[in-house]
Amino acid sequence: MAATLQADKLLRELANVWEELGKHGVEENTGGVLRACAMNLLVCVQGDVEVGDTIADLMHEFPSRVIVLRVKKRATPMLEGRALAQCWMPFGRRQQICAEQIELVATQDTLRDTPSVIRGLWAPELPVVIWFRHAALLEYPEFEMLLPMAHKVIVDSRDSEDPEWTITQLQALQRAGHGVGDLAWARITRWRESVAQMFDHPACSAKSGAIESITVTHTSLSTPTTSRYLAEWVASSLGGNVTIDYKSLRETRAWEIHSLELRGEGFVATIVRKDANQVEIRWDCYTSALMFPKLTQSTLLLEEFEVLDRDPIFERVLARL
Numbered sequence: 081m082a083a084t085l086q087a088d089k090l091l092r093e094l095a096n097v098w099e100e101l102g103k104h105g106v107e108e109n110t111g112g113v114l115r116a117c118a119m120n121l122l123v124c125v126q127g128d129v130e131v132g133d134t135i136a137d138l139m140h141e142f143p144s145r146v147i148v149l150r151v152k153k154r155a156t157p158m159l160e161g162r163a164l165a166q167c168w169m170p171f172g173r174r175q176q177i178c179a180e181q182i183e184l185v186a187t188q189d190t191l192r193d194t195p196s197v198i199r200g201l202w203a204p205e206l207p208v209v210i211w212f213r214h215a216a217l218l219e220y221p222e223f224e225m226l227l228p229m230a231h232k233v234i235v236d237s238r239d240s241e242d243p244e245w246t247i248t249q250l251q252a253l254q255r256a257g258h259g260v261g262d263l264a265w266a267r268i269t270r271w272r273e274s275v276a277q278m279f280d281h282p283a284c285s286a287k288s289g290a291i292e293s294i295t296v297t298h299t300s301l302s303t304p305t306t307s308r309y310l311a312e313w314v315a316s317s318l319g320g321n322v323t324i325d326y327k328s329l330r331e332t333r334a335w336e337i338h339s340l341e342l343r344g345e346g347f348v349a350t351i352v353r354k355d356a357n358q359v360e361i362r363w364d365c366y367t368s369a370l371m372f373p374k375l376t377q378s379t380l381l382l383e384e385f386e387v388l389d390r391d392p393i394f395e396r397v398l399a400r401l
Contacts (some may be wrong), residue, residue, distance in 0.1 A: 085159045085193070087200025090182055093163035101165060101178060113167070114177045116143030119207040119388075122198060122226070123148045126214040135181070137378035139166045142385050143179040145203040149194060150185045151217060159190040161197070188220075195225040207231040207388050211381065215240040218249045227258055231388045234381065236263035237305040238336070247305060247401050254398060259390045262398070264305040266380040270359075270372045271310050271337060274351050275317075277370070278361055290344035291318055295325045297341075299333040305401075306336050312400040313393075314342070 101113045121144045123131055128150075135146055146166075152158070167178040182201055186194050202208060208230045212218055215235040227233060233253055240246040250260050279285045294314050296307040303326045311324045329338050339352040349363035361368045373379075 085161050085184070085197055087197050090161050090163050090197075090201060094165075094180055094182065097163055097165050097180075098178075101167070101176070116177050116179055117145050117203050117206065118142055119144045119209060119385075120202045121146045122208070122210045122230075124210065124212045124214070124217045124223070125150045126217060127152055129213065131213055134377045134381070136166055136168075137376070138381060138385075139179040140168060141378075141382055143177065145201070145206070146179065146181045147198055147201055148181065148183045149198070150183070151191060151220075152185060152187055154187055156187070157189040158185060158187045159193055160185045191220060191222045195222060198226060199229070202229070209234065209385065209388065211235075215246040215249070216242075218246075227253070230258065232259040232261055232384065234261040234263065234384050236380075238264040238267065243305050247398070250398060251401070254395055259388070260398070261384040261387075261391070261394070262305070262309075263377070263380040263384070265309050265394050265397075266383045267306050267375060268310045268313070268337070269383065270370075271340065271351065272313060274359060274361060274370055275314060275340070278349060278351070278363060281366070284349065284363055284366075287344065287347045288318060289320070290347050291322060291342050292344045293323045293325065293342075295327060295339075295341040295343070296337060297327045297329055297339045298336055299329050299331065299338055300336060301328055301330070303328075304336050308401055309397055310337060310340060313397045314340070316396055316400060 098115065123135065123146065125131055125148060131148065139146070161182060161184045163182050165178045166181055167176045169176050184194060184197065209232045210226065210230045211234045215237065217223065218235070235246055235250065237243045237246040250262060253260050279288055294311050296311045298304055298307045307326055311326070315322050315324060334356045335353055337353070339350060342349045351359050351361050354360050357372055357374070359370050359372060361370065
């Protein structure tokens with residue numbers, strides 16, 4: 081059997097890390113070390129998938145106590161852990177900023193022992209966010225003991241092996257009263273902003289009641305959750321009876337949603353991807369272009385971190401899927 085891992089041992093290791101960092105700062109005659117922590121972040125990962133670069137990006141913007149739980153499949157039971165710190169020096173300053181990180185490795189046989197360890201590692205009186213890097217880990221009952229402590233549970237239905245199952249799990253968590261987030265929802269923020277900008281124009285807004293159909297064209301063979309989120313958000317925002325249609329472009333593109341079309345009697349509005357970074361908005365005689373920034377896993381997560389309370393708009397749309 082694997083040896084029992086204690087939270088106290090890892091916290092002592094973490095204290096030793098800070099002591100060594102402090103000594104190093106004195107020896108190097110730098111401006112010292114600033115210990116920064118705004119929340120607790122639990123990252124649940126399957127196998128050896130690397131999340132180090134994403135965590136480093138997150139810590140620069142949102143320093144936290146990060147606990148990485150890596151679940152591995154192997155014949156021999158294992159439960160190991162180590163403590164370290166993520167440090168960087170902002171440009172023009174001599175003081176290092178450091179955030180805490182604890183890494184746990186467990187097998188399926190020892191996963192039942194991890195909730196008690198993780199509960200002992202939370203930084204007290206700070207929000208708790210759980211990011212399931214692999215949504216399939218939601219099926220493990222061991223995580224049910226941690227979910228009530230989380231202010232927000234984040235998944236990515238777009239990258240899930242079974243998006244429908246993942247959406248069902250999110251809906252169940254929402255009904256149970258948990259705050260939930262989906263990186264697929266964060267991916268359509270710029271699309272939603274484009275629609276909102278279009279209807280900020282009084283002449284366009286006046287015709288919103290005439291819209292009868294919504295068509296989302298995507299680049300994948302099956303309808304992705306991003307397309308469904310966008311269509312259902314538009315439909316719920318318009319109210320009334322509107323039909324929704326999904327079409328596949330059946331051509332490879334670097335992006336997923338290719339276009340959005342809103343159509344009604346005497347009115348057609350479209351938002352179309354021109355390339356990876358730009359969309360074109362058209363309605364009546366009006367044409368404009370908007371730039372879409374490149375999205376990374378870290379930028380999507382940071383967007384989710386900005387709303388740690390329950391998001392009523394997302395929950396309304398999620399319930400419609």
